Amino acid sequence: MCDVCGCGNPSETRIIPLDHTHGPEQGPHHPHDLHHPHSHLHEPVRREVIIEQDILHKNQLFAERNRGFFEARGIMVLNLVSSPGSGKTTLVEEIIRRSGKSPNICVVEGDQQSTLDAERIKMLNIPVIQINTGSSCHLEAETVGQAAKQLNPIKGALLIIENVGNLMCPSLFDLGENYRVVLLSTAEGDDKPLKYPSMFHTSHLCLITKNDLLPYTGFDVEKARKNALLVNPNLQIIQLSSITGEGMDMLMQWLEGIRKQRCK
Amino acid sequence: MHELTVATGIIELAEATLRQNGMHKIHAINIVIGELTCVDESALRFALDPASKGSPLEGADINIIWVKALARCEHCSTEFQPKGFIMECPQCKGLETNINKGRELYVKSIEAE
Known part of the structure; x- marks a missing residue:
């Protein structure tokens, strides 16, 4: 030198x-x-400047903030995820109908565009906020937190977040929910857990929906169960139809159980 | 296209680091991605290109370091590389496993001046 x-x-x-x-x-x-x-x-x-910081740390921070807000108020939060058209909104409507005269339920609807789903929920006199994600394919914790605060749920409420219909991207984004619930309709195919495993891997409960269509779709329920458990052996599975009501009692019992758990 | 959100996160982290260190130009960025994160490299590069326009990351080399998944069987403690999200232990065929590697998604460093 x-x-x-x-x-x-x-x-x-x-x-x-x-x-x-x-x-x-x-x-x-x-x-x-x-x-x-x-x-x-x-x-x-x-x-070289070392950073070593999580790229999604911002979403994670908001998710933790949401979790604190929900916990402080004793709110139980479900994040419903699935492909578009698996019956999420119909299921939410049926849960509301089966929750008595004054159900303590709030709903956040996520769609790329339109307020169609929120309008359906509003018809049932349930507080609801629609989030339109525009070019984004998933809900993020920050906007969900803002929506939850606007809804202002009271103690012991059940907050149902209906995520954007997409069987892949929302799996990456924690919203601060207690339970992630993945829907798989009999019209979609029993191989979906193997084709989109991350969603099934990160979920707590799998609902096999549209059971009333089974005679027409060729969907093999046992194969679907086996595939789902292969990617997540701890996954609980309930088979139901929001239209005929089959299996809905089991889901309502599950919901009752987790709400009691939160209220303790 | 969750890669656009990931790209935005990368740019924000890079800009903040540049500012904190009183630097002005990024030559390269080193990103670590685990194979279980559902992040597609070509989609991420595709998203970073327009998203970084006008930012200090524009034109910088994007180096992606992939991390293979590594799981550990809860029953027999065997460490193995799972096939995607199917975590079947090759030793005892158990499915109860812990994922030790493969979920990484972070910016390791920037090379800047």
Whole structure:
């Protein structure tokens, strides 16, 4: 290294009586030999800065904040996830209908566009907020938190978040929910848990919906169960139909159980 | 296209680090992604390109370091590389496993001046 200015070029050190000044493009000011044989274009200081921070940390922070809000109020939160058209909204309507005259339920609806789902829930006199995600394919914790605060659920409420219909992306985004519930309709195919495993892997409960369509779809329930348990052996599974009511009692019992657990 | 959200997160982290360190230009960014995160590399690169326009990350090298999944059987403690999300232990065929690696999704570092 040049020991006159430390520029990295080898040089012979010589003491000279003259000073000179670098131009602005030539780097730092220092006196040295005019005949000094190296370039004055010093290399900019490039260095590695260690970050090691989670890319989705912002969503995670909001999810934790939501969890604190829900816990403080004793609110039980479900995040319903599935492909579009698996029967999420119809299921929410049926849960509301079966929850008595004054159900303590609030709903957050997530869709790319429209307020159609929220309008259906509003018809049942249930507080509801619609989130339109626009170009985004999933709900995120920040907007869900804002919606939950606007809904202002009272102690012991059940908050149902109906995520955007998408069997992949929402699996990556924690919303602060207590339970993630994945719906798999008999019209979709029993191989879905193997094709979209991350959603089944991160869920607590799997609802096989549209059981009334079984005679027409060729859906193999046992195969679907086996596939779902292969990617998540702890997954609970309930088979139901929101239209005929088959299996709904079992779901309502499950809901009752988790709400009691929260109220303890 | 959750990769757009991931891309935005990367840019925000890079910008904040640059600012905190009084630097002005990013030459490269090193990102670590586990194979169980559902992040697609080509979709992420595709999203980063327009999202980084006008940011200090524009034109920087994007280095992605992939981490293979590694699971540990809860029954017999065998460590193995699962096939995607199917965590069947090759030793005892048990499905109860802990995932030790494969869920990473973070910015390791930036190379900047």
